[in-house]
Amino acid sequence: MELLKTSLHGDHLALKAKMAPFAGFDMPIQYTSVKDEVLAVRNNVGIFDVSHMGEFFVTGPDAIKFVDHLITNDFQNAEMLKAVYSPLCRENGTIIDDLIAYKLNDKKVLICVNASNIQKDWNWISSKTQGFNIELTNRSDDYSLIAVQGPKTEEILKKLEVLDSTEFPYYSIKEAAFNGENIILARTGYTGEDGFEIFSSHAMARTLWIKLQALGAVPCGLAARDVLRLEVCYPLYGHELTDDVTPLDTGLGWTVKLTKENFISKETLTNYKAKYQLVKLSLDKGIPREGYSVLNGDKEVIGKVTSGTMSVINNKGIALALVEKAKISADKKYYIDIRNQQYEAIVHTKAFVTGGHK
């Protein structure tokens, strides 16, 4: 099957990015160096083409009620213009995807989903509309999406006059006019830093991409994006989150609001006892990688690394690992097997890196 191209594909080639297939798209993996790109986001500002991601709109009188019913987190009580992160679960509690739902107004919700799950999510969500007075549209092909991330994001977007001086809290959204066109600005991201995600037409995305670079924003690829999200312990679908686990197994208990009146999976999750636990591990020597075995203090295999990398900020190997809860040893020790050698891991209760988002 031929790979899809985002509206910025030609710009990535012009920048001589290393390209690779991702979720059916030919995407930039890195432009110059993963390290430099990560540092640009932590210290300055980086831009990512994430146009491959999916955008669904729910409109109509029951829009908010419907989205609240779909997801495990509380959407009903979120303030207007707020964004809510949540898993999307089946009745049996397993995770279909994770998403951000944006409350644009009382009759309009934008849902942003993972590129690899667009069809799966669409099939699921559109099968659940009965009894709700809503209209559901898949606008994934109509929108480009640029993530602008890093401590200098606000400054650069004000210079560009994309942002004005009015207050714009973290995890909120606004529809705005820019160069005579309507765009959607969301103060969200996947790096742990302050930043915005800009939903726009394809032509506008190209304009923004060029203008942002002229103001010093550094193009960053999917490799840097993965390191950045892992440093702040954000889960990724297909790794920490899969069709086989519930949010309670994989560190997302905080997104399951069992006090909500009703939602898909409420019944199962109310009585669910987690089988797995997601642990944050680092190594003094060696780099944990996805699939490596994790052992307990008795050297029994109890799980696997779901994501692993070298942290650019800590200069250490870091990992998220899914382990069987019942097999965690009393000494709470973990070892990671790298090429048949077992390295004792350091257990972290907080993220490896603290992002600067507000």
Next chain:
Amino acid sequence: MANVPSNLKYTKEHEWAKLEGDILTVGITDFAQSSLGDVVFVELPAVGKELKNGQAFGVVESIKSVSDLYSPVDGVVVESNADLPNSPETCNQSPYDNAWMIKIKLKNPADFNTLLSADEYNSFLASL
């Protein structure tokens, strides 16, 4: 374009080799370091380790990837670059000099002749 010094021999695994007497020095090529990106971890064998042609002898890792290193000949490791694991970025800065990896005492000197010349390696790179 990748730098391919004409005085070295090469393998299709993107390693270079230099023969002095019956000692072969081995490292990774400029093409290899450039493809890997920022090298952040290097694991090399202990002195005395016996290697077979094609056997994995170590590992080089970038932030996002892991690559095995393969012995281009049969032989015994007589020296391992002890500085390299402490400064893996040297692989990116100086692949043909400071980032040499191991020295192997050749078991069968004729093995050396099976390696690629710079011209052959250049053609191989062009075919990728």
